[in-house]
Amino acid sequence: GNSVTQMEGPVTLSEEAFLTINCTYTATGYPSLFWYVQYPGEGLQLLLKATKADDKGSNKGFEATYRKETTSFHLEKGSVQVSDSAVYFCALSASGSARQLTFGSGTQLTVLP
């Protein structure tokens, strides 16, 4: 079956530090890959996505590259801000008849001033 494994948290960084949150996946076919962010008490917001191998998704300074050879989609940001504090979810949507998203368990990020 399909699965997503995410780096366990919580992760605590100082402002302007470099961020990496690891994500690897198992899926049949060629899935689309997503990063969603959830701020406290809110729903999920799409952060970025990639739909084929070697695609790079980017948004708000965050980046992730779809690596088929390592089945990975690691999230990176060069300089985090306090406002980036949230829970980050890696997810995939596998090819096939249904479009359900399979999520990782989430990584809590706290950025300190």
Next chain:
Amino acid sequence: NAGVMQNPRHLVRRRGQEARLRCSPMKGHSHVYWYRQLPEEGLKFMVYLQKENIIDESGMPKERFSAEFPKEGPSILRIQQVVRGDSAAYFCASSLLGQGDRTDTQYFGPGTRLTVL
């Protein structure tokens, strides 16, 4: 352009009561998905619907849970005879294109937080 709307945002029920959760998709979207998020966990898929059709309910518990997406009006997730273990955040998402399109994206609502006393 309004996003995905869910109501109520918070719902408290006693054991044995019914819970009805509503979801209005983004304008123009005809595909709706429901997910459940248990405390300290990621989201788990429950059901995928199009107008008047259930496409995939592989994540729905076999008993007490049902979902619909009528021709007119919002999608409804219904939980009968709630138990404490149903306490969770329930998220609805909608998409424009649905199955078969690799570029399709699901947009999430703010969620309904159900508490069963």
